[in-house]
Amino acid sequence: MTPRFFPLAATAFAVLAALPAQADDSNLETLTIFGDAEAVKTVPGSAAYLGEEALEKFDYTDIMRVLTAVPGVYVSEEDGFGLRPNIGMRGSSQSRSEKITVMEDGVLVAPAPYASPAAYYFPTIGRMQAVEVFKGTSAVRYGPRTTGGVLNLVSRQVPDETAASVNLAYGSDNYIKAHGWAGGGSERLSGLVEWMHYQSDGFKTINGSGNDTGFNKDDVVLKVRSRSDASARIQQETEFKFHYANEDSDETYLGITDEDYRQDPYQRYSASQKDNMDSERFGYQLNHAAQLTPGLAWHSAIYYNDFARNWYKTGSGIVEEASLWDRDPAGQLPQSVDVKANNREYSAWGIQTQGEQAVGDHTVTFGVRYHEDEMDRFQWVDQYELGPDQLMRLTEAGIPGTDSNRIDSADAWAGFVSAELRFGDVRVDTGVRYEHVETLRRDWGKADPGRTQTPARKSNSVDGLMPALGVSYQISDDWLILAGVQKGFAPPAPGNNSAEEEESWNYEAGFRFNNGPFSVEAIGFLSDYDNMHGNCTAAQGCDEANIGDQENAGEVRIQGLEFSADLRPQAAGLTWPLGLRYTLSDSEFQNSFSSDLETWGEVTAGDEMPYVPEHLVQITAGVEGERWDLNLLGRYQSDVRTVAGAGAIPTAELLPSRWILDLSAHYRFDERQKIYVTVDNLLDETYIATRIHGGIQTGKPLSAIIGYQYDF
Template sequence: MFKRSFLSLAIGSCLLPGMSAADEAVTMSPVEIIGDTSQARILPGSSAVVAEEQLEIEGTTDIHQVLKTVPGIYAREEDGEGLRPNIGIRGATAERSSNITLMEDGVPIAPAPYSNPAAYYFPTMMRITGVEILKGAPLLRYGPQTTGGVINLLSTPIPTERSGMVETVLDERGSTDVHAHYGDVAGPWSWMVETVQRNGDGFKDIDRSNGDSGFDIEDYVGKLRWQGERQALQLKLQYSEEISNETYLGLTDADFDRDPNRRYGLSSIDQMDNTHSGINLTHEFDWTDNVKSTATIYRNKFKRNWFKLSGGGAYIDAANAGDANAQGILDGTVDVAGLSYKNNNREYVSEGIQLNFDIDLGAHQVSLGGRYHEDEMDRFQPVEIYDQVNGSLVFQNTVLPTGGDNRFETGEAMSFWALDQWQVTDRFKLNLALRYEDVETSRVQYADVGRTTVDSTRGNESDEWLPGASFTYDVADRWQVLAGVHRGFSPLGGGAQANEDPETSDNWEAGVRYFGDRVFAEAIGFYSDFTNKVENCSVGSPCSNGATSGTFTTGEAEIAGLEFQLSTDFDQGRFLIPVDLAYTYTSAEISKDNATSGLSEGDQLKDVPENMLSLRVGLEHPSGWNNYAVVKYIDEMCVVAGCNNSGSRFDETESLTVVDFISQYPLGRDTDVFLRVENLFDEQKIVSRLPDGARPNQPQTFSVGLRHRF
């Protein structure tokens, strides 16, 4: 009954009568969770905004590279292209970005945020105009993952007048990227259409194959908005396709040292094929001058089949240990029978409705709302058997799926939140937050292809109250202190057993900010205390115990660290030199011996580097000729928990320093030409060992582009 009432209220907010046009319509902006950089710097909690200007200048299509300029974020690369991101924030580790809340325009964008949150789908970065990162107690407004942080991607907005843009980029390997959008306004109506077309040749060479390691991506977005005197309604439609010749198979360390861009012939037929479609309808209504509601109905569907070699990591491990036969199989000089290539075929649906009221009570800015959400994952994964004969792959037969390869998982959740941002005095701002999550997940495995016989079932229910509080205090005109604490939560997913508890944590932060005339500086310490740190297991990101499905509870853990950022600029003749520095130190360890997991106090957690640093320096001229260098450093990190005590170099990645260079010049008022060099000094290291072997970052890449606005 309550769910029906909530849905009726939210739908009613989207269908209010009395819509009428007005010359001065309200501006619709429900997609932002922070605003611009200046707002991020005064929030009672740590946050950051990567603005459109930076995204446009650097032009990266890889979200990992974008986020490396933000403190407190851990990015583990995998394919060197950013197609399947692994992002962690503070206490939330990076495995397939499943421990953070990912949103696009304020809507959950993970394939199945509760039952299967692993980010096998990620929005095309070329059509993203801003990235908002929210940490600390204020993130309780969003969910379900509330431990480390929230990332909200802002899509291209509808223009306020007739306008458009076309950008074309070519790189030295023949890859092309095209981004175009156009929109117009007619009375109370406005609209926009947009597309991104990417054709990449990849940077890896596959043994004994004429195929490439590249990809083709098509992405289309359409938006339609109506604005009235007191309300606005916006419809957004999205559809994308991707075919990428990507594999889980990496390299042995010896082969990586000889050629990091090599790929074994065993992976020559591996390919990801996916489609994603999304629709959401958002309504804003100004009930009074002080009360506004925002309601959104959304549905996302993601279908993928990643056809790839299964179990290739066993050959990598054996070859690393000196097994000549395993190395011969990888090289194609030794025949082998019974190679399994699985159709990793899954269909996801994620849908829900969310309603929020913003209430201005003068000193109190109150936000009240809720969300009802359902998601599902349908897995049907036949396995094709091949033999390797004289270096070629020869098809043998197909094995139809049962058990774990033939299952259906669901998640259902009801969430509520209440926030009060209270301006207690001119100098003191207090933020109080409370979130409630009620989650049910289930899994059904089938013993036959026709799904007439159930092999096994499991399910899990959990509900959590998640309180938080934070504040800022202006100790002087230029100095501000901040601090906060909140309860973190991460749902277990569709593979959880009834007796398992979700990951919970207590998360603290405290810091200081300095606001100068041309300088901003911020230092924030953070600490997360986990009663039961949990890893989400998948083939793409196996857990520390080797499991590739379900979860692995590592036990009690503590993650602590320091985030520092500095932004300034100064004049040098006719040039302006902006400088942005970001640094993160993190200690992430098991805090108590755990006989069940086999981990001990002091064992390092996976996917968390100890040190990260980024430095961005510009040289801007009044003519519009601007140049930028971006330096990024990341420490080595564990690929399994406890790598610091294992004594094996195969349990960790390598540290990496990369320098990017960008030069941009205006050919006219509306046209820019630019040169970009990624990885200027061609430094390649082992940035990941998951899945199945050593994997490199992208090599030195030159690209040129032209952008025209009209």
């Protein structure tokens, strides 16, 4: 895919940056949605802001552990480290976070957000300064997927003064983390460089070979920021961001059977010994902000992302066979094993711009975005022999392009107009979003690896109009009530034969109470789908012939309650923070149908959705002194069904309920340096994380880390 308008857009940015500027006290921050936790308190919809202090409390490098602090967010653990997160909101599918809009610094960050939304790349949470989550009426400005919600990750900002930091850690399974950044400069020109490396040998062992599993990941970020002179007529800010990331992880889709789980939950079958994910990403972003008049601010961004990965893995459909081979190698081996090179290259680019006009107490925001992306699948299958020594040897190398051989692409225009209207104690947020999406699939088939023939073509074109209305009333300084309605939308994939978009009407209502150290929020929600999508992926257990296709589930209703409470009492010269997060969910398919998705299967009207727990609870308790703190975090998940159904959950389709307890402790030697200890799964609970690939993937056991941070 060639970004056809990229040179023109870059020229426009250069012209804008060359304009003279005037001094102004306006905030030109363009990368965050809320800016801080205080702004969330008056939003007439469900929203959450996790700042740097909250992220550092447990120093997680797993985004899924971070997001359990947000009610209404569901996470499905897989590899134990959050390498490829599975995140859903308000009952939307969690698989590869494909049903939510994921952004970094305000721009789309999934490899191909329209053509292939499954997030096989996800930003590293360890280098973020903030996490913003908004659902329901709060999401009208952002898309393309607005039913579940929006996640914006805010990377480290260029510091106004010279500063630097080093963070080193070591832990269980040879876990190593090295994270450092430095930045600063003059008033008009400044920059930032950041590097983060982390790795682990993994907590599973491959049968026969005795090899560990694990990963290595690197992130590099470079930012350069230019600001106008304080005496110039129009104040402006331009920032260029470069990001590089790579990953080498020995991860697999091949789970284990229930019997093998009971005998050794942390084993991996010998047939998975060649499984490996190798990926590389380059990202570029150019931001511009200008205060054109005292009441009019303008923000724009150009972005281009390139992501390549090859997940080399044996199929998940041989769980039972692989179990037999390892139980009796002498009698069952040798065996032929196919290992597929799931080779894909992604690219995405876009330009977006928005203006914010203040009119008295009111603000009108309007914006437009043009976006292109594509996924290029060029895959093959190698054949190995698994011998009696349980080692695999290559017997026949496949020819690239002789398995899946196609390109899925999308072009999209999006625009919105929203207004924040204030009438005394009443705030009204209203707006409408429009999406026009065109998708195209070009499939050369397995017999044309050179792509010399005319490919089979399949195209879709859809338009979506999504209005939203949210109202809040500040009853007193402490109490606020809110309600809202919003139309949700998700475009069809190139493999959706009916070309039906996903549509829903989403309702929410609740209250907030904030009084010093005590706060409470409760919001009820209802997501009423006219047509729910299900994306066919290997993670969903689909056959190779159907991967990339999209199915329509028709009408689905998901309703529930999001509740949170925080208290920070003081006693004996110490602070004792307490927190509670709770999500209640109820889901129901409204019609019967048959599906190729492993998690849907044969659905009968009245069945519950898979992977939507009825109860999610997080409880935090801590104690803070002048230089130290100690925190405990407990997470509860009720029984989860892994296949759509009703009534009692069959054992083979059950994730049993679980409590997981984490611990963190910090000691600050002075203002610049601290030492910390974190323990995930403190009680070393053994639990089934997922069954989504035809076998059991076991959750991470007790893992301890000790680290040291020095701020310059």
